[in-house]
Amino acid sequence: MSISPPPLVLDEITKRYRPESAPVLDRLQLQLPAGEYLAIMGESGSGKSTLLNLIAGLDRPDSGRVVFEGSDLARLDDDAVTRWRRASIGFVFQAFHVLPYLTVLQNVALPLDLLGVRDPQRQQRVLQLLEACGIAALAPRYARELSGGELQRIAIARALVHRPRLVLADEPTGNLDARTAQQILRLLREQLHANAANAILITHSVAAARTADRILQLEGGQLQPATVAAATQAPP
C-alpha cells in the first residue's frame, strides 16, 4: 500500500504586510494530507485570510513555497495561476458572493462555464449539486430573491460543481444564525466527502471548527495544534 503525497504543502512561508513590519506569517509550515478537512482558527488579524489567499494563489509569499500537487505556485504567472485556481479550487465566502442578476442555476454553473464544460454534462452536474444541496427547486430563481442560508447553499454547490481538489471556506457561517450555520456546515462536510475534496475552513467559531478533521490555531505567524476539545469528533 503506497501513501500518496500530501496535495498541499506550505514550506517556510513568510509574509509581511509592509517590509518594515513584523511578519504576519513567519516560516509557516503545513502539509495537508489527501482527503483532509482542516479548520484554522485564530484571532482577528492573525493572518488567517492572508494564509488562505496565499494558498489560492491570490497573493504571493515574501519567501517560502506554496506547492500544490507538486507544482510551485510561484513558478506560474497570473494567467496560469488563475487557470489552476479555476480547475482546482472552490471558494465559499462569508458574504456568499452569489451574482444577483444570474439565476441560481447560472450561478452554480459558472465554474463549469469557465472550464468550457458543455451541456448536457454541465446541466447534469449542476442539477446533481443543486439536488445534493437541497436547492433544486430554486434553480430558475434569481439569487437576489433568496435568504442567507439558501445563498450559502448555492455558494457550496458552486464551490464543488467542478470537482475541485481543494475547497477554501472563509468564515462560511459568519453571516448566518446558529441553526442555519449548523445545517450549512453539515452540508459542506457531506459534499466534501461526496466529492472527495480537501478543504480548509477559516473560522472564529469553535462549533464550526469542530466539524473539521483537524483544527490548527494560527498564532504568532505559525500554525499550532488547537486546544479545542474533541477537535476531531464528527460533525453535529
Next chain:
Amino acid sequence: MNRNDCAHGAWIAWRTLTRSQLREHPMQLLATVTAIALGVALGTAVYLVNSAALDEFDQAIRRLVGAADIVIRGPPEGFDEALFLSLARQPVVSAASPVLELELTLAGQHPPLKLLGLDPFRAGALQPALMGEIGADVKRLFARDTIILSRTAAQELRLQRGDALPIIVGGAPKSLRVIDILSDSVYPEPLGIMDIATAQWSLERIGRLNRIDLRLRPGTNLEALRADLAAALPPGVVAVTPAIERGRAVTATRAYRVNLNMLALVALMTGAFLVFSTQSLAVLRRRAVLGLLRALGVTRSQLQCALLGEGAAIGVAGSVLGALMGAVVAALVLRYLGSDLGNRALAAMSPVFAVQPLPTAAFVLIGTGVACLGAWIPASEAAQRAPALAMKAGDAEPALSRLSTTLPGLALIAAGAAFAWLPPVGGLPLAGYLAIAALLAGAVLLIPTLMRWVTGTATRSGRAPLDTAVAQLQGSAAISTISLAAIVVSFSLMVAMAIMVHSFRNSFDLWLVKLLPADLQLRLSIGSDTGALSVDQQSRIVALPGVARAEFRRVRQVWLRADRAPVALIARGLNPLRAADSLPLVREVLQDAPAGTQPAWISESLQDLYGYQPGNRLQLPLGGRIQSLFVAGVWRDFVRPAGAIVIARADYIAATGDGSANEGSIWRRPQTSSAALEAAIRASLNIGDALELIGSEQLRERSLMLFDRAFAITYALEGIAVAIGLLGVGVAASSSALARRAQFGMLRHIGMLRRQVLAMLAIEGVIMSTLSVIYGLLLGTALSLILVYVINRQSFNWSIDLAVPWRQLGALSMALIAASALTALWSGRAAMSQDAVRAVREDW
C-alpha cells in the same frame, strides 16, 4: 413629530448622504453638475444673444416710428403724395409726417442702405430722437443730393463727412454727398436720412411717398380708425400700428429662436436623465446606508426630502454655474461672432450684451427643477423600500421595477403619434415638441422590456464571458435602462437632427438646381428698391454676341395685409402651361386661369400664412389697382419666409407698365467663356460692382456654404447634447462597475482571467451600445419624421423631402459603439484596480 423635527431629520440625512457622495464620488457629482450647467448655459446664452439682437431691432424700430400712432405704408414705388394732404387734414390727426422709406441700391458690393426721406419740420414732432441731433440747422439737408448717415452706416461704408456715396437709381450710377454723421446713440443700425424733396428728386420719385406717420388726437379709437383707413386707402397701401411694426421682427424670427431654445432644452433634459441616472445608481450603491438611516429613525418623507435635496443641490450648483457660463458665452459670441446664431434675420449691427436678471433666474429655476425631476423617482423608490430590504445585498433590480412599465411606455408613444397630427399654436409647433417629448419618454420606458426580450432570445454560447454578460444584462434590465436612457435620448435626437438637416440640405440643393438652370445669374443687390435695369439695358445684354438666351425678372414687395410683413412679388418669364419646368412646384391645378384672372404660383409660406389654396382667387394690389389672380400652383421657396407670388412678367408689365428688371438669368453661347461674358455685360451696362454677376454653380456652392453655416449652431448644440449623453454613459458605466467590483473579485477568485472579466464588461458595453444605437436609430427616424413633416413645416412654412444620411449615421453608430465599449472597459479597469481579495471583502 413637529415640522422643525421633520426638517432637522431631513437635514441630518441630507448632510450625511451628500458628504459621503462628495467624498467618495466627487467626479460623478462633478459630471452631473456639469451636465446641468451645460444645458442651462446653452439656454441662457441663446436667450441673451437673441435678446441683444431683438433689443437692437426694437430700439431701431422705435426710433424709426417715433411718436406715430399709425403708420401708413405703401409699396416701394409709392403712392401719390396727395394722400398725405387728405390724411393730414383729418380732424383726428394732430400731426402728420410724409416719408419716403427705401432701400438704396449702393454701387459696389454692399447690402442696400435703409433711407428715410423726411420733411425735417414735420418729422421733428414725430421722430424727435432721429431729428434731435440734426437740430435747427436743417437747411443743409435741402442742398441737392445730400445725405446724413448713421454712425454704423458710415463705418460699414467707410465714409466720412464730405465723402461721396455712390448709388444706383434706375439703371444709372449716381452720387450723394455725406454732409453729416449721426452719433452712435441716435440710431443703432445703418441708416441714411435725406430731405424728402431731395430724396424724391434724387431717387426719381417725384410726387411719390410710400409712408405717412400719423399722430392722433387723444381719445381717438385707434383700431376703429385703422379699420376705416383700411377701407379707404388705395390698393396695396396699409395702416399699421407701431406695435405691429415692432412685433414683426420678433415674429419673423420667433420660430427660429424657439427652435434654438428647444435644442437648449434638449441638452437640459439630457442632463435631467443624467441626474436621474446618477441619483438612481447612487441610491442603489448606498441602499444599505439608506436602510441604516431608516433603521436609525429617519422617516420615509425625511429620506425622500434628503434625496430630493441632493438632486436640488446638484440642480442649484449646475444652474448657477450654467447661468454664469451662459452669460460669458453670450458676451463672447456677441463680441466675436455677432448676434445672428446662424439666422441672418437676427444679425444686428452692434448688439449690446446685457445680463437680464429675471430670465436668467428663470433658467436657474428650470435647471434646478429639471434636476429635482431627475432625482424624484429614485428618491421615491428609496423612501418606499422597507429598511430591512434596503439593507439586504443584491436587491437593486426590484427597487427599479417601477421603471419596467410597458403599458405607460406604449401609451406615451401612442400619445406622441397623436400629438404629431395637431396644428400649430400661435404659429409655433408646440404639439410637435410635445410629440417628441412623449415619444422619447415612451421609448425610454420600453427599454427594460426590450432588453429582456433581446437578451431572453439569446442562446448560450458556452463562452463564460459572453454568457455571463448576456445573463447580467438580462437580469438587470431596469438598471440597464438607467444607463441607456441618456444615450438613447441624446443619440436618437442626434439621428433625428442629422436626418432633418440632411433632408433639408438635399431639398435645398435640388431647389437651387431647379431655380438656377442658366450659366450666369445677374441681380442688383437683394432687397434694394432704387436700382433696376431699364428695358434698354436688358436689350443691350440680349444683343451681346456671347448671350444665347436671357431671362429677366422683376422682384419687388407688395403688402397683402397690414399685420404681416410684405410679400415678394416675382414677375418672370414663364410658360403658364409648363410652370413645373421653371418652378419647384409641390401642388398644381391642371386648368387654365378663369377669364379675367391671371395665373399665379404662390410659395408654401404664403399658402400657410394667408390660407390660399390652388384654385383660389388672390387679390393682388398692383399698379394702384387690384389684380385678380388665379392660384395655379404652390411652389417651394426656402428664401422668403414672409411668402412669395410668381406671376408671368408679361402680366406684370401689362398691369404696371414697368418693364425694368432687377434679376436675370443668362445662358452663354458655347464658345463664350463665363469670364468674357461677365466682362461684356459689365461693359455694356456701366454700373460697376452694383450688378452682381455670378455663375450658377458658384452661387449654388455659396448658398450651400451659407446653409451649412446656418446649421453649424444646430450641430454644435446637438453635439453638446450627445456629449452630455456620453457623459451619462460614462458615469453609469463607472458607477455600475464600482458597484460590481465585489462581483469582479469573486469571478477572479473562481478562475476568471482578468482579461475575461474585461471582455465580459466590453461585451456588456457592446451589447448595450448596439441596442442603444439600433433603438436610437429607429427612434431617431421616427422623431425625424416629426421634425421634417411637423416641426419644420409648422415653424418655417416650407416643406422638405425626407432623405437619410446613411453613411453619416453608420459612422456615428460605430463611433458610439466603440466609445461605449471603451468606456465600459475603462470603468472595469478602474473598478478592478484594487485586488480581488479586497473586493470580495466589501459587502454588497
